[in-house]
Amino acid sequence: MHVATRNDGGGMSTEAVLRKKIDQSRVSVASYPKLSVLAASHARETAARVRSLFNTPADVKTEANAVIRAGRYLRGLPAPTLLGVLEVDGVPNSAAFHMDAELVSHVVDMSLGGDPGVDSSYPQRSQTAIDLAMCTRFANSVLQALDTAVRTVCKGKSLGYMRCMRFETTPQMANIAPERSEVMIINQRVEIGEAGRNGFFELVLPLSVVDPIKGDLMQHYGSPSSLNSDLWDKRLRRSLLQSALTLDAVIDMQHLPLERLSTMKVGDVIKLGHGAMEQLELVIDTQRGKRSFAACRLGAKGSLKAVKLVSDPPIDLIDQLRLEG
Template sequence: MSAEPVSYDFRSPGRLSRERVRALQVANETFARQLSTVLSTTLRAVVHARVVSVRQVTYDEYVRTLPNPSLLTVLAFDGLPGAGLFQMPMGVVMSVIDRLLGGAGGKDQPSRALSDIETGLIRSLVTRVAAELTYAFESIAPVHAEVTSLESNTQFLQLAPPADPVVTTAVELRIGDQVATATLCLALSTLKPVLASVDQLSAPAVDGPRDAAARSVEQRLQQVEIDVRVAFREVTLTSAEVFSLAVGDVVPLRHPVAEPLVVAADGVTVASATPGSHGKRLACQIVGP
């Protein structure tokens, strides 16, 4: 069976690379798992959440797909431009509130705006959900989300110009026998600074196999063990003096007491050091390059 056709707007072509889409997919799947955990522990019921799709659309296209009324959680991100939106159908929200108040949370729930008490109950829940975005995006870049307001009518919500691109994630929720779809909408302007780190991680692959081999050789050279020698100043003796050496003879080193010793590797002087001890072992302390 062939897939259903998807409309394509040539005025706003896709600008997400394959690496960026893959990184967003991983982050959103992590967010879905954390959302499932938060809802399960809060409602004391088995809740399943899975990512259905991750798409780039315009803000106007996204808003048109939202049922009215809906729970619209407006998100702000520290140090990042733009805003985000976490949306849940009002039927699911009323079911969640019913369970929080001790009810069974059945399907037959009213579809209306929230009261002040209901808003307070659901705000504490969506605040925990927003905090999970920080954990979900931790593998990409630090993201700190905060809930700024709760809305119910999509007509009074204008987070971005209609033609601005956004990235939307559809998450299927299963709470008991109830199935619904929640969405996460993040402005592309908000995600660009975050996804810049993905481009930096994928950049070394463009260098080619020669640069990769050079980096591998350099890393291995850093691990090669070499012999390091700590010595006094060299002394020059004649061959006759060397052959006449006997047990008990004293050879003057002509090394001043205040002058540091020489630290050399393969005959190349690399540092200066003063002699001493470390516990029961002889040691030297580096005093200069």
């Protein structure tokens, strides 16, 4: 396609404007509302694995999430750098795992028995084969944490098996995805040991890699208004369940003539029916009148009289009480 250009000296040419648009580094994270939720879950899982890996306190925090052009991201990395190329089953593009020099130094030192209470690092030292093996082990722990986080946030789904195949020191040699394709970036800060050793790593996931969970990441997980509404509903429900209702334990029911009732006085005796003490009834007041709640038996609990239910309350009565509340 031929693009006509014009530059009168006072502005940018049409071709330059188009080039700037095409190479725009940051795309948008607004289309993936759950990306931040996934990143937070991944941080928690990674922290647990780092603690287990080095047998020392550790914390991981999400610093940033972004969706940017693959080419612009790789060009922005320093050279030399340590960029792990991740193979993903069933996907032509690769993912990537970037560690800054400080984190590389801490991971290698801690893997070789370094003191977690001393903040010692040698970020300018060139990496050996042993160093790369230690970084590969760390990267695979981070990938296991990612798989757990994805299954948690995306209802059991998975990105497939991912593993660190090799490390590149020249970013452009990684060739993880076409230059203008979009990649998701999850940037995490790692703190290790009592001395607070820290560094950063980034997971670089082409959109083709996250395709199995793209629909889940695009779902809104609740606006502030809906969250407030849920909180209000829960408060109302809690208040309803704590409201007091009148419950009577009925020992016996008899029909007595008015003539006898009108002449009763202190000391008079009313005989109970056979089995009255064995089979009691709990009666509850509702807006539709009194209803039987459950059959029960009279007994004792400690020094107090008590009743024990011998039948379940009717389900329709429970539903009615909830509606009336």
